[in-house]
Amino acid sequence: MxxxxxxxxxxxxxxxxxxxxxxxxxxxxxxxxxxxxxxxxxxxxxxxxxxxxxxxxxxxxxxxxxxxxxxxxxxxxxxxxxxxxxxxxxxxxxxxxxxxxxxWNFAIPASNLDTVRIEINAHQWAWDIRYAGADRQFATPARASSDDIVVWNELWVPVNTPVHVQLTSTDVVHGFSLPNFRVKVDAVPGTVNQLWFEAAETGVFEFGCTQHCGTNHYKMRGLLHVLPAAEFHEWEKRMGRLGELGFDAEDVNARWGWDWKP
Ligand SMILES: [Cu+2]
Known part of the structure; x- marks a missing residue:
């Protein structure tokens, strides 16, 4: 060193x-x-x-x-x-x-075909995280998408690839912070905020909530796994299949995603 x-x-x-x-x-x-x-x-x-x-x-x-x-x-x-x-x-x-x-230059992730897009729904006291899966379409109340990947408090991303996150909150203001990547943004009810970053190395890093959002605020601690690109795509495929296994076309409440904001 x-x-x-x-x-x-x-x-x-x-x-x-x-x-x-x-x-x-x-x-x-x-x-x-x-x-x-x-x-x-x-x-x-x-x-x-x-x-x-x-x-x-x-x-x-x-x-x-x-x-x-x-x-x-x-x-x-x-x-x-x-x-x-x-x-x-x-x-x-x-x-x-x-x-x-x-x-704040979102044209960079938007113009890269490899960019990983993630939607996050913050609430007291967890992060609901959604990836679009192979079809690149997020499930919304108006549109079912069977292969969405939904996880809690854990993120998986590929190294050397832009990661574009859009997020909102269903209750109070939360703050999504990735200290090892020098980015953070508030999750605000009724609006969709965004950030993007690119990991330069593989590893496991913490993320957390930076707004004191209630009694169990401390529970909003998550882990971000940065994987080699091939490993990430394996994970994505496996999780997409799991999503399809659990898919229920009638369950509208599970489709809390939104159309990706341009
Ligand atoms: Cu919070």
């Missing part, structure tokens, strides 16, 4: 969770920049205070300064303000760039 600040934090058990995603670095870089500039500004302010205390002590008499134009003090204050504006502007720019080009 290369010696870096994140790896050192990992050993100490502090800092961000391991980034297992293709684009998480964009978020981490913005955070690192923010923390470094915060630390630098804090350092400068502390240095100034320590210097003033040591240099002047109790002997110094306060001087009132109105900050007249052209004075050295005003120039210094203007320079500091410009640096702060520059840092904040840089942060705003890189955050917006990452969001618009990647995280």
């Amino acid at each position: 290369a010696l870096s600040l994140p790896s050192l934090f990992g050993v100490l058990g502090i800092g961000l969770p391991h980034d297992a995603s293709k684009h998480g670095k964009l978020i981490d870089d913005v955070l690192a920049f923010s923390h470094l500039t915060d630390a630098a500004m804090l350092g400068l302010v502390l240095l100034g205070i320590v210097f003033a205390v040591l240099r002047y002590g109790r002997k110094h008499t306060a001087i009132y300064d109105k900050g007249e134009a052209g004075t050295q003090k005003l120039r210094t204050v203007t320079l500091v303000a410009l640096v702060v504006l520059g840092v904040d502007g840089g942060l705003l720019y890189s955050s917006e760039k990452g969001l618009r080009e990647i995280f």
Whole structure:
């Protein structure tokens, strides 16, 4: 393991969770920049205070300064303000760039034929998860689809493939969060929200609810399995067959999916 600040934090058990995603670095870089500039500004302010205390002590008499134009003090204050504006502007720019080009750019998963689409119905206190199966059609109250895969609190996705999630809630606001992939979005009753991510490595990762959604909020902990693509497709086929075995054309309540939102 290369010696870096994140790896050192990992050993100490502090800092961000391991980034297992293709684009998480964009978020981490913005955070690192923010923390470094915060630390630098804090350092400068502390240095100034320590210097003033040591240099002047109790002997110094306060001087009132109105900050007249052209004075050295005003120039210094203007320079500091410009640096702060520059840092904040840089942060705003890189955050917006990452969001618009990647995280909120749903044209990326939409234009990839391999993208795995998942619908999630959050409720107190579990995640109902639905995959469309081989026919790529989600079961809706208006349309039966016999091979949908429905699972609880566990997600399976292929590595190096976009995963596009649309989700809603049937009771209160829940928050769907995948810390290892640096994405999260709220599940809100009456509306469908979405996120997408791409796993860069296989493994098992946690996801959870980030809104305190009631007494048993803690139960909304789930596992995300990232599999090699071939293994994922095997899983998909096997689960699709299981879905067909349990399919009941009369059971409209089981068809809680919706037409995929473009
Ligand atoms: Cu919740």
